Amino acid sequence: MSASLPIDPQRRQQVAQALLAVLPERCVLSDPEDTRPYECDGLAAYRQLPMIVTLPDDEEQVLAILNVCRELNVPIVPRGAGTGLSGGALPMADGVVLSTARMNRIVRMEPYARLAVVQPGVRNLAISDAAAPHGLYYAPDPSSQIACTIAGNVAENSGGVHCLKYGLTVHNVLRVRVATIDGDIIELGGEALDAPGLDLLAVFIGSEGMLGIVTEVTVRLIPKPATARVIMASFDNVVTGGNAVASVIAAGIIPAGLEMMDQTSSRMVEPFVRAGYDTDAAAILLCEADGTQLEVDEEIERMTAVLQAAGAGAIAVSQSEAERLRFWSGRKNAFPAAGRISPDYYCMDGTIPRKNLAQVLTGIAQMEATYGLRCANVFHAGDGNLHPLILFDANQPGEFDRAEAFGADILALCVEVGGTITGEHGVGKEKINSMCIQFTRAELDAFFAVKRAFDAQHLLNPDKAIPTLNRCAEFGKMRVSGGVLPFAGLPRF
Structure with missing residues (x-):
């Protein structure tokens, strides 16, 4: 700590x-x-x-x-x-x-253009609430959507349980107005289909506050689906559940949401929200279909067949909007529910190819034994974005250090199978050492060059997200990958 x-x-x-x-x-x-x-x-x-x-x-x-x-x-x-x-x-x-919390005004709502212009402190859910009378909503829905702000979503490129079908923040923001460290106001992107020049909007989204201060955001709104239903499928082991995720996508189905929780997660959530989860299952999948009634009925039927063929032991389908929301409430409350079974938890965020879900979950189970700590796995299974919750007690000497090392090994495994060290939480301070595993020095230097172009004095959120040469050298002294010491050519102090 x-x-x-x-x-x-x-x-x-x-x-x-x-x-x-x-x-x-x-x-x-x-x-x-x-x-x-x-x-x-x-x-x-x-x-x-x-x-x-x-x-x-x-x-x-x-x-x-x-x-x-x-x-x-x-x-x-x-x-x-x-x-x-x-x-x-x-x-x-x-x-x-x-x-920017006080800058929380919705500047304008344009239902015919299907967009909203908002100040940076507007809450994610407040945008959808304001758009609801027009039959529209803002698609990215991180679990913190009741509290998180749109500028924070821009900084981290946030996603949520429906990002598989509707995309991350970068796919739903049309324009940002930015105050630069030099005291200028610039606009990236625009309300038209495309904006002239380089696509700096995509560079800025996910830049974690290192390039400028957001003062206004234009977001894309989409029509609220006529109906939606969700399947809860139970599996007797996490490997079968992980393989079922790949089977759904391989069948050409893109669900509105495709989430997975292991038994530890289900059992910590169920007493908290009473979502109706199968706590005897080793893993459950939540698969949502949305659209017209006909589209939803057809997709539910197709997904049910795929899940049964993939080894689902039991399948339940929401029969009302209230039941659908209850199924999702468990997934969205997984983080606070962790407090019921552990004094502290450490939430990781890595992304892997879907085909490697079973392999990585097996690897995490082995790490639990190595570090003597439990891990509850909840994640956006459809796009391979993992959120392992490492459970520990900060009052016990050494447990937080073990939790950090456990988390670092999970991220290293994500990279090893062809994934990344973050999907939507950002690098910040937490994963900065893991950047040394993910990227070469030349790549990190290129990232610094982009930062210098926006912030030559290095004043905006310094020492976050991009590790320095010294940091990687020091981290390299501590870690060996495949018998090779990272940055072996650097002098050892």
Whole structure:
């Protein structure tokens, strides 16, 4: 568990005075008790008290904050709702947290164009609520959608249980308005089918606050399906369940959602939300069909046949909207439900080819024995995005260190089978060492070159997401892969 670094009181006073010269007093927090709620994001194992927190009301104030920080060479950590799970919003002892939570207005709703223009602090679910009277909604639905903000979704390229059919944030955002560290406003993307020039919108989405501050977002809205139903299929082992996922996709079916939970997950969730899960099954799949009544009936029939052929021991199909939502409530509440069976949990995020699901789940089971820790597996099975929950007790000496090492090995296994170290949670502080496994030094240098193009002073969320040469060298000393030491040509200190 990390400990906060000390804050220089003279530096804090200097920066606070400069900010108060351009902002109302209500927009600047510098007292430690006021800044304490901002010391971490959803990855609470890493904590750092921020030097100062700013809460701008509008774009003009965002620019004022950036100008002060640039002139005084102060690092800036952007923050939305703080629901991130990779330490992306972890403050710095010598830095300013820039929270866009107060910029939470829906600027305009255009049902005929099927888009909405919103400020960065608008909650994900609030967009769908506002679009509902028009028969529309915003498709990406991360489990934190009741609280997470659209700018945070942009920063992490968030997904959710329906991302298999409807895509991630990058597939549903048309335009972002961005304040740069140089004090300019730029617009990436547009409301037309395509925007001129390089596709910098795709570069910006998922950049974890390292390239600019989002001040406005234009999102794509889609028609709400006429109906939807979900299948809950039970399997007697996780390998059979994992193979069934590949069978569904191989049959040419793209469900609206295709999620998997192992028995540990089902048993921790069921008493929490009473979703009706089969807690005797080693694994369950949730497979949703949406569309017209005819389309849904046909797809449910096809998926049922595929799942039975793949070895499903029992199949239940939702018979009402209330039952469908109840089935999903268990999956969406898996993280908070972990608190019922463990004092602490460490949520990982890696992505693998679907064909390797069974192999990776078997590997995770072996790691449980190696590290002496339990792991509850919940994930977006349809697109191979894993969310293993490593259960531990931070009060027991050494358990958090074992949980971190367990998580690092899961990510290394994801890379080994042709996957990636993150699907939607971002790299942040948590996975920065694993970047040294995923990418070569030349690739990491290219990432830094993109950052320099936007942020030459390296002030926007520094020391996140992209590891330095020294960090990779130090990490390489600790890890051996296939008998080869990473960056073996570097001098050892």
